Amino acid sequence: MTRDRALTLLRRFGPLAAIVILFAAAFASGLAGHISLEQLRERGGELQAFAHERPLLCVAIYLAIYIGSVAVSLPGALILSLTGGFLFGPIGGGFAAVTGASAGSTVIYLVFRTAFGDILRRKPGAFLARVEEGFKGDAFNYLLTLRLIPAFPLLIVNVAAGLMNIPIRTFVLASVLGMIPSSFVYAGIGAGLGHIFAQGGPVTLETLFSPRIYLPIIGMGVLAFLPPLWRHWRKGRGAAPPPKPLDEK
Template sequence: MTDMTNQKQGSGWRKKLPLIVIIIAALIGAFTLRDYLSFDTLAQHREALIAFRDANYALTAAAFIGIYVLIVAFSLPGATVATLTGGFLFATFPGALFNVLGATLGATIIFQAARWGFGAQLGAKLESSDGAIKRIKDGIDENQWSMLFLIRLVPVVPFFVANLVPSFLEVPLRRFVISTFFGIMPGAVVYTSVGAGLGEVFARGETPNLGIVFEPHVLLPILGLAALAALPVAINLLRKKG
């Protein structure tokens, strides 16, 4: 009996280990990489990066996506700078595609690590619970597509949290990947396009205008997409009240 208990405890720790490693790496990265994954670093090494890209385009693209995956998977600082770099090195397209692909793969790693360690157990507890918690979970389950797209289109919670929550609510992997890939695309295209114009920004000795996402011609279409994503939720609520 004791051996079986020890085996279960050991198996439990092994399942939690990937997420624990991610959290530790995120904490270490927050203190050690903050000054390296920055706009200033990109400005200082821009000529070397362009030269390397011109000589090794495929390798540069693969390395860039791999680095982006690591930044997102381990929640390292510099995701915005990485997105700008994608535009700077590869233009709006295929730079936006590389950015979205790297972010989606990194998010999927967090999602799977959390589900493997905690998600299945927590999801089962929520499903068997009663009262308000169960009603909230059922409401999310009924509108999974809409809720997943909403948290991507309107990032009111940190990206890391938006990757964890679906893993605890038993969202299918395929649904998570699709909603992440397409949900982050509008914002990624905007910031990638800003990165594509960094050459002129560097020449003027300025910093990029990241507030462009709040300008009406950018913000209104994104809010329109968010409204479309929220529409099924609103319809379901009206049906229940009726």
């Protein structure tokens, strides 16, 4: 193998290999287990005191953890969004959560776009190529919808966007706008966790969320489908054949 070939492979697959190694190391060290509501309850007072004394440093550490967790696909993005509200309040926590989730998602998007995107798109008749063609004209609204509905996992959306070669500007803008509603909702809930922790008893994600939380977010995702559906309907109307004259048999 020539040196140029080795460098090309390193640039293409090196970031992916680094993410896989960091993912394995995070689970082997037990780091993933520390991203939980119970850990936040146990260390909540200490973390809030640190955030009050060193706010900028705390935000920097929080963003590094959030970006790294999303980049290596650790579970717990929702817990981190709640933690942002718990530490920085509903507004500051919402902005911090949007920043961390968007930046971490962009890392995954770029890694898979570089590693596999060209290979799969060159494959004749590849499924992803057909999907890419189908959404090429409206990638922004498609991505925005996936971001607005938090039922779609971050990892799947990020990987699919990278493989489909969606423009990075479209990816970042749709990701930021689509993550704003849920991030601020979660941060708002996280800002009230101190009161919930003080009451004692077990705290789970099921006790924090209700249809009042999810239904508005899902509704926003449905609304995001309306612009492409409207354009599709208008296009179909414009492509319809003209009516025949009345005297034509």
